[in-house]
Amino acid sequence: MAEVVFEKVRKTFGSTVAVNDLDLTIDEGEFVSLLGPSGCGKTTTLRMLAGLEEPSGGTIRIGDRVVNSVPPAKRDIAMVFQSYALYPHMTVGKNIAYPLKKRGIREPERSERVMATARLLELETLLDRKPAQLSGGQQQRVALGRAMVREPQVFLLDEPLSNLDARLRAHMRAELIELHRRIGRTMIYVTHDQLEAMTMSTRIAVMNAGVLQQFATPADIFHRPANVFVAGFIGSPAMSLVEGELVGSGGGDGERRFRVHCGALDVALPAGLLNRSAAPGPISLGIRPEDILLGSGHHTAAVGVVERTGHESIVRLEAQGTPLIVRAPGDTPIESGETVRFSLRVERLHIFDSTTGLRLNADTKDS
């Protein structure tokens, strides 16, 4: 049993609240990403779990054990640091062997386990090198090896890919997914890169300003963002968020019908799009770039910058003062300065309460 549970966990530094009443239950064997912008509390959360920071309140459990006052070495966790934190004066072999040595595991078992780990990570030929003689990707693997070698219940990874170049990062993402599949241990992964979180995680915990925003699968996070922050943070390019007004429009068949007025956009929402708590008033309308279709429809807008990446074009529109971002096919014949017609996939619109920021769509899941 190695589920990880945070209950009302707080961490304050002076008057700054880094983590605010965090409730989070991570199941055994999950790959969970803590995702958020710098200073959102994700690293502090991880460090509290590692035992490098003491929580100011609440309890942290690993398995059945409350670990608040358990020293880091006794928590049965391993951590991979952003800087890798390899011991520079030790060879690769000694780096990997170090946690075993400190736990009193003797030869020949120690060497056998180091070799097994090295084989798994394809480091056998590098065991006698010093960290400074390795490439970034190799150092990364040594750091992973040092974490894996003593088979901890939980792996903590603090932005482990952020020091690698883009190509290597994509490669290591795949390797990490494969590794997680193979060893099946709980992994908790801190990142500010949504691509990493979306591609690797079983579930993502999105954090902002010390508060957990949503904890759900990548698909849920993307398709059913719980609030305006998650909606704006996930997705690249970001969802267009437009302030507007939700108005009731009757509906003779007993169903509640709504329209949204957002500047130039006046859209009738399909029946059943919104949940019970939806009521006329100020809202934020969220439109994903792929949910705007160019070419026809009864909305018009001026075309601003067109960024072509080959397989797609990112088009910036301005519909009478309302900025929108559209993802269109790469060969869309469109030029800056033109006026285009467009339509919306209304069944995919996201409606958020302007005051609470909460999602009003009917498919919203409790998180």
Place this chain on the structure above:
Amino acid sequence: MHSDPPPSLEKRYARIGVVLIAPTVLVFCAVILYPLISAIYLSLFSIYTPTLAGEWVGVDNYTALLASGDFWNAALNTLIWTVGTLMLQLVFGVAMALLLNQSIVFQSLARSLVLFPYFLSTVVAVLVWRWLFNDLYGILNHVLLIAGLIDAPVNWLGQMPNAMISIILVGAWKYFPFVVIVVLARLQSIPEQLYEAATIDGAGPFQRFTDITLPQLRDVLVVVVLLRAIWDFKEFDLIYLMTGGGPVRATQTLSLLVYEEAFRLNRMGMASTYAVAMMLVLLGFTLVYLRQTNRLEEG
């Protein structure tokens, strides 16, 4: 293009370089190279210092040196002094650096206080210490008598082995700040994450010191030991002012012996011979130092 080309840019830069470095080279020759060659030259003569008149004796001075009890006595004293004071400097210096690296509150104040002995003029420092050590009215004896640790005043500077111990202690006090500065600078550049990783890997505080801190300090300690060894080996003013080499010749180091030969006994040739011998030893240290620093820069 090939007919009568103007000097290339590199050549002109090289010429400017030579012009710019020339004054330094000239000064270097005047104050380092010339005295060095003179010393070697003078060591081949028997010279009366006041007149600088003398006769060629070849390597006689060197054979005399090897047979001289004074030389070997001074060499042994130099060794004891250098090793003794250097060890203490290292122990106190590293310990103090570790201490200053811990707390943050008094750090800047403590740091300037620690540096104080190093900045103090040797003459001032030694005069104060001689007062402290004075056998009749020094505070050290006073305190020790009151505390009941000694029954009668101790002669700190006029008696062996007290005199050697005293200069070693004062030397350590005067020069340990150098070790503190260098070691502290290195300590602060050791990434915190190494300690965190070691903590998670299961290392306790003492193991973190032996497994992370010490190996990280190793390179800088090698440099510190070599530099301090070179400087302590040729220390003159501190010892000369504290004991003058006494009692008798008990704390006479090679530097003091050179001074005595040259200006008390007026035997400049013999003094030069001793100086050349010292230089050879220092040359050894320096070569090791240069090899070590080159190695560090490469790796």
